[in-house]
Amino acid sequence: MSRASIRFWIGATVFLVAIALMTQVIDNEYPFFAGYVILQFIVLAVAWSILGGYAGYVNFGTSAFFGLGVYTAVFLSKATGAPLAVQIAAAAIVGALLGFAVGLVTLRMQGIYFSIATIALTIIIETTVTNWRFVGGAAGIQMQRPPVMPPFHSYVQMLFFVQALLVVLAVTIARYTQISWMGRGLQALKDDELAAECTGVPTLRLKVLACVISGALMCAAGAPAAMYLQYADPSSAFNLNYSVSVLAMSLIGGTAHWVGPVLGAILLGTTQQLLAVTISSEANVLVLGVMLVLFVVAAPEGLIGLIRRIGRNRAGGRT
Amino acid sequence: MFSMELLLDAVVLGVLLGCFYAAVSLGLSVSFGLLDVPHVAHPAFLVMASYGVFFLNDRFDIDPLLAGLFITPLLFLFGLAAYRLYYETFEKRGSDAGVRGIAFFFGIAFIVEVLIILQFGVDQRSVTASYIGKAWRIGDMRIPIRMLVAFAVASAMTILLALYLSRTFMGRAIRAVAQDQEALRLMGANPVRIKQWAFGIATAVLGIAGALLIIVAPVDPMLGRAYIGRTFCVVVMAGLGSMTGTLVAAIILGVAETIVLTLFGASWAPAISFAMLLGVLAIRPQGLFGRRS
Numbered sequence: 001m002s003r004a005s006i007r008f009w010i011g012a013t014v015f016l017v018a019i020a021l022m023t024q025v026i027d028n029e030y031p032f033f034a035g036y037v038i039l040q041f042i043v044l045a046v047a048w049s050i051l052g053g054y055a056g057y058v059n060f061g062t063s064a065f066f067g068l069g070v071y072t073a074v075f076l077s078k079a080t081g082a083p084l085a086v087q088i089a090a091a092a093i094v095g096a097l098l099g100f101a102v103g104l105v106t107l108r109m110q111g112i113y114f115s116i117a118t119i120a121l122t123i124i125i126e127t128t129v130t131n132w133r134f135v136g137g138a139a140g141i142q143m144q145r146p147p148v149m150p151p152f153h154s155y156v157q158m159l160f161f162v163q164a165l166l167v168v169l170a171v172t173i174a175r176y177t178q179i180s181w182m183g184r185g186l187q188a189l190k191d192d193e194l195a196a197e198c199t200g201v202p203t204l205r206l207k208v209l210a211c212v213i214s215g216a217l218m219c220a221a222g223a224p225a226a227m228y229l230q231y232a233d234p235s236s237a238f239n240l241n242y243s244v245s246v247l248a249m250s251l252i253g254g255t256a257h258w259v260g261p262v263l264g265a266i267l268l269g270t271t272q273q274l275l276a277v278t279i280s281s282e283a284n285v286l287v288l289g290v291m292l293v294l295f296v297v298a299a300p301e302g303l304i305g306l307i308r309r310i311g312r313n314r315a316g317g318r319t
Numbered sequence: 320m321f322s323m324e325l326l327l328d329a330v331v332l333g334v335l336l337g338c339f340y341a342a343v344s345l346g347l348s349v350s351f352g353l354l355d356v357p358h359v360a361h362p363a364f365l366v367m368a369s370y371g372v373f374f375l376n377d378r379f380d381i382d383p384l385l386a387g388l389f390i391t392p393l394l395f396l397f398g399l400a401a402y403r404l405y406y407e408t409f410e411k412r413g414s415d416a417g418v419r420g421i422a423f424f425f426g427i428a429f430i431v432e433v434l435i436i437l438q439f440g441v442d443q444r445s446v447t448a449s450y451i452g453k454a455w456r457i458g459d460m461r462i463p464i465r466m467l468v469a470f471a472v473a474s475a476m477t478i479l480l481a482l483y484l485s486r487t488f489m490g491r492a493i494r495a496v497a498q499d500q501e502a503l504r505l506m507g508a509n510p511v512r513i514k515q516w517a518f519g520i521a522t523a524v525l526g527i528a529g530a531l532l533i534i535v536a537p538v539d540p541m542l543g544r545a546y547i548g549r550t551f552c553v554v555v556m557a558g559l560g561s562m563t564g565t566l567v568a569a570i571i572l573g574v575a576e577t578i579v580l581t582l583f584g585a586s587w588a589p590a591i592s593f594a595m596l597l598g599v600l601a602i603r604p605q606g607l608f609g610r611r612s
Binding site for chain 2: 127288
């Protein structure tokens with residue numbers, strides 16, 4: 001194992017231990033309630049950038065995957081009363097299948113066509129769920145939380161911890177994707193798809209694989225949301241805001257490294273939580289839009305790019 | 320339950336609706352179809368124009384179509400500015416606008432959406448005019464007058480824009496820049512100014528289109544999201560940049576929507592345009608009247 005890997009695993013362990021300690025020490029529900037959303041966005045943003053960042057395909061269907069995850073959980077808990085872990089695993093499988101389908105349908109689409117196709121998919125799935133009576137249709141459905149398992153004191157705490165596990169899983173997968181042959185292939189594909197294809201990079205297979213991984217993670221991240229809100233309805237589960245938020249987080253953080261989306265999600269997620277509490281949810285969306293435009297225009301490489309540039313300037317100053 | 324009369328009804332209404340869809344897609348047909356700008360904010364601009372019309376109608380009691388005409392010059396200037404910003408940030412640097420270009424326009428769309436909410440609230444808004452709410456009866460068929468108005472104005476708009484692009488000097492220049500920008504530069508023309516002008520036109524036609532949007536049905540700030548599917552479906556199905564194609568594709572979409580509406584109910588309507596769009600993208604990406612391979 002390389003030095004970087006050891007450091008990574010130590011970091012991940014420290015993170016999980018800290019989260020577990022938090023659930024034991026803090027009594028107040030609110031930090032978990034707000035923290036859950038931020039963790040959820042970290043998973044979504046990291047998953048998004050596997051396809052959107054490394055391969056440069058702007059997936060606008062984050063809400064499709066997220067919403068499908070929510071409704072997989074709703075369906076399972078209503079039909080069979082399956083426990084949370086099963087719901088999440090099932091959501092990951094459904095997400096992988098959807099990712100595979102997206103990969104196949106959009107094989108030859110590039111740039112904006114791919115983005116538009118993924119929006120189309122979101123609306124089609126949303127409409128189907130809206131017309132599906134069993135899971136509540138347009139009116140939505142109430143969810144009953146099962147009793148909480150020890151050592152947790154409340155259900156939200158448990159969900160918080162579960163989402164933290166998903167964060168570690170997502171980051172591990174994203175990191176592996178980035179440093180393995182897949183990451184190099186996706187990078188080549190992003191720079192010049194034709195050239196990559198010509199030099200023997202299996203571009204189509206890589207793209208589909210990235211779709212599958214990214215989709216499975218996004219869907220899994222959505223699964224606990226139904227229990228978190230104790231309610232699910234199509235127009236909020238499939239809300240385009242998820243897509244734009246996640247896109248913004250990844251681009252603000254920077255997509256060249258897995259740390260980028262994590263940073264972006266923490267920054268934007270925290271800002272959003274604060275704004276939603278202190279001002280209004282409209283201000284929230286406004287800030288989202290303004291930050292997205294600002295970063296895209298002024299800092300194309302995101303926070304990572306800014307940090308690297310500062311580092312380079314310092315180094316340049318010394319020599 | 321299903322009869323020929325019902326089908327005829329649906330087809331007639333669908334054609335009228337389709338012409339209206341053509342009107343709201345024309346701008347995108349120029350900006351995305353001809354200029355290759357990933358203009359996802361087009362529907363948001365459309366809704367913004369509708370709110371402009373609403374404001375003039377509500378405050379000064381101006382006829383919505385006239386109000387649309389009034390805001391057209393403002394929209395033109397707005398379009399010039401928007402393209403300038405896009406050009407300076409992306410096209411000029413020669414960087415691939417790809418990911419960031421799309422993100423840029425989505426950001427703009429969200430900002431416009433929120434500004435509308437902050438100014439007008441989230442409620443639905445509608446306009447008043449003598450022809451709204453009345454209907455024209457032919458036998459058993461009942462055709463709302465507002466749809467006829469939309470039909471007439473939309474057809475006129477399409478024809479005028481098609482004539483502008485094929486007959487005037489500037490119109491031909493716009494089509495030339497769409498075909499080969501480099502050649503235009505070699506001829507001593509400035510492609511950027513032509514594209515900016517074209518983007519201005521593409522935004523200006525939203526004045527009347529926005530008026531039609533709010534005449535046909537009440538608008539709310541989020542309405543733009545539903546129209547992402549409709550406008551892109553029409554433009555892509557038409558084959559990028561073809562005005563006649565836009566009209567034909569829009570009518571196909573309109574008829575498809577009304578037929579599904581009659582057969583399965585309104586709750587399935589939002590998916591039609593997106594499903595058609597997905598189908599066209601997967602099967603025939605160059606559209607019905609494609610301009611290139």
